[in-house]
Amino acid sequence: MISPIDLQYMPSSLTAISLAGPHLRLNIPGISNLFRFIARHIHTAILFTWTDYKTIFLPITVFGCATAPVQSIGHLLQACLWIWLHLLLCNVSNQASSKSEDLVNRPWRPLPAGRVNDSQIKILRVTMIGLCISWSLALYGVEIMLVTLGLVLTTYAYDEMGLARSPVGKNFCNIWGYVSFETAAVRLMGSELSFDHVARVAVCLSGTLIFSTIQAQDFPDVEGDKAAGRVTLPIYAPELSRVFTLLIIPLWSAGLSWYWGVGWVTKVATVLLGCLVGVRYYAWRTPKSDRRSYLIFNVWLGAMSILPLHARFGVFAF
Template identity: 50%
Template sequence: MNFRCSSFHAPLISITVVNFILRLISAVKCHLYTALLFTWTDYKTVFFPITVFACATAPARSCSSLLWCCVWVWFHQLMCNVSNQVCGRKEDKINHPWRPLPSGRVSESQAPVIRWATVACCVSMSSMYEPELVHTTLSLVAITFAHDELGGGNNVVGKALCTAAAYVCFEFGATTIIGVMDFVSVTAVIISGILTFTASHAQDFPDVEGDKITGRMTFPIYAPELSRFFTLFISIAWSIFLSWFWKVGPISTALLTGFGTYVGLRYYFWRTLEADKRSYLTFNIWLMAAHVLPLHARTSVLAF
């Protein structure tokens, strides 16, 4: 009798398990897609430039260190993205209506929970790798809080300072994971922080309309003409300075300077919304190229 009962219930149990697995897969896919939407616009801004910088500044010791670096950068990017979007819902309704909050994919009550859950996740991740790396994560949390909750990102200087400080934290953490922080690495991080402080406004040109509605004062809003001329100037000046500082060859210098000039000219002469979006994409490609230059200090690979 017991054997016959087990046989009778076995198909029902199998169906229940299969349904559970299918629902689990569906839920995981849904949450992954939500995370992708949170981070989508900043792969070109954070993930790729930071990872390239870490690889060039402190060449990877192993495939596992490179993988861990990518995971660490992505989760910290997610943490910053969620914080920024929780506090910038009005702006996103204009500039990025497809993001999880303005599209209704994440509710108002869920948003703060996700925001602080990502903080806990990033702190745990850093503590698992190296306890001292927790300080970097907590510094990034504090900078993000100052930018979003305390209104540091609502004015020109505060936004530039917060953005530069955040990039320094990202670069320090990624470089520590992937290699070692020595004189070359520390120098590269400091220079990159200054570059970011002077050039971070490049991301604000496509978002002018949304920023105006929310009352945020960015450089392109405060000085529309000067900000474009300044972008042209610094893209050329930084190309020349970085090529000289890292002592790359004449062809490498010419290529980077030429590309930087093209980026600056795009910003200055092409001023439509779509043009600004493409200009910012081009700017990030130039930024990644600039981030490769510290590699020359270790390998002389750019001597041509």
């Protein structure tokens, strides 16, 4: 994917290396422009995924490390790369169909900022699908490839079939997306590509948790969702969604602490953190407050993600 801005770098970059008799001659300014050309595209890829490092990449990575548990640095790096590539796949697809929303909420993203145009993002979208399917099949086999394919189909349903505009449809897509990421993370970080009982239960509980709390990410984006024609729970039921969030997050804290059998200090700490998140969403309702509440929500989500570690090693007995 080459934008018009990048084309100005290409002539000098392509002629940066030339032959003079038997000797190779380097044009240093041309090499510099080539590095700038590459760096720009890396920066663009990072911008596509920037808002989801704290919401998907880090929580999924923590969940995989705790649930598998992670076997080595090599397993961790492979899983992180898989997660990031598939996160890029999802975000390119989402942002290709949400330009109007991003113009309101996140004008720095590549499409509204003009780093890519509409035709380029469509090409990138197809390229990422082919790359991720091939990556999973070639390196990890049919089982992980099917996880990728499921994620591709979910993303298509979310962006192209209109499920993003329905509170229930959006939640179902989100739960399947999270479960897909978590399944791959656990399988790639573990000692073998298989689930045990702890992993299966942890993924099921996590998916249900996401389904019932996903509105937490919608509160800060109400104006953008309205601009995109989406009907999220905070738009459809503003007061009910606040009350539900106030209650469900502390309940999940208590329920997961009890299920995984952690000690009383850990139970009290997780419940207090859940109460803090719930009360913030209910009591402070400005966009700025909601964005801060969402950051704390992701801290809470990370805390819930590591509780299965107790089932393996008893690390939260205190």
